Amino acid sequence: MSEPKSRLAVYPGSFDPLTNGHVDIIRRGARLFDRIVIAILVNIDKSPVFTAEERVDITRQVFRGDPNVEVETFNGLLVDYAARRGADVIVRGLRAISDFEFEMQMALMNRRLSQSIETVFMMPDERYTYLSSRLAKEVFALGGSLDGLVPEVVEIRLRQKSGVRPPAGRS
Ligand code: PNS
Numbered sequence: 001m002s003e004p005k006s007r008l009a010v011y012p013g014s015f016d017p018l019t020n021g022h023v024d025i026i027r028r029g030a031r032l033f034d035r036i037v038i039a040i041l042v043n044i045d046k047s048p049v050f051t052a053e054e055r056v057d058i059t060r061q062v063f064r065g066d067p068n069v070e071v072e073t074f075n076g077l078l079v080d081y082a083a084r085r086g087a088d089v090i091v092r093g094l095r096a097i098s099d100f101e102f103e104m105q106m107a108l109m110n111r112r113l114s115q116s117i118e119t120v121f122m123m124p125d126e127r128y129t130y131l132s133s134r135l136a137k138e139v140f141a142l143g144g145s146l147d148g149l150v151p152e153v154v155e156i157r158l159r160q161k162s163g164v165r166p167p168a169g170r171s
Contacts, residue, residue: 009033009089009120010082012074015040015055016048017154019136021128023062025093028122030068037070037085038063039078049137049161062151079114087117094121095129 009029015022015038029036038059042052050058052073063069074081082090090110092103107119123129127148136150140162146155158164 006034007089008085008087009036009091010039010078010085010087011036011091012039012041012078012081014044014048014133015059016044016050016133017136017150017158018055018059018062019128019131019133019150019154020148021093021095021124021131023151024124024128025091025122026063026069027066028124029091030066032120032122033068033089033091035068035070036091037072037087039072039074039081042073042075050157054157058151058153058157061153077113079110079117082117083114090117090119092119092121093124095124095131 009032011022011026011029013022026036026038040052040055040059048055056071056073059071063071078090082088090107092107094100094103103119103121107121110117110119131149136146136154137158139149140146140155140158146158
């Protein structure tokens, strides 16, 4: 009997920045699939806070203890990248009904582009259902705390970028 095929999933996104909602989905994916590649889109429309290299670096730091989680960048069509990597699953997180329309459009467009790649949706822990990269950036820019919303390294890097010092009592 031949060995069962090792299942590789791709988790694509902008990750500007990585939030604890992303981390939650990645850890769920890493339990479900043999390997999961976090695929960071290089050319995002809006000008990113973090460069692609910085987003890779941050994400690698967060997952350095997880042997079946890889981090890469990609450009162009996601289905082409997934095919090059030999992945047949795209993982996306669904937080609320408001995500559904865009996610359905993407999943069906990707299916039209490639019949052999399936999109799998996962729900994050309910603590993260209202969390997005955009809101995390806004809260930070207006002086709010990101404690529990993003990995510590993200908050540190945001502070370094903006020259903001940590609140008293925090490193
Ligand atoms: O974190 P985001 O911004 O919601 O991620 C969106 C992403 C990167 C998954 C999406 O923009 C994407 O897949 N871009 C690659 C271009 C592509 O394949 N487009 C056609 C399929 S909709």
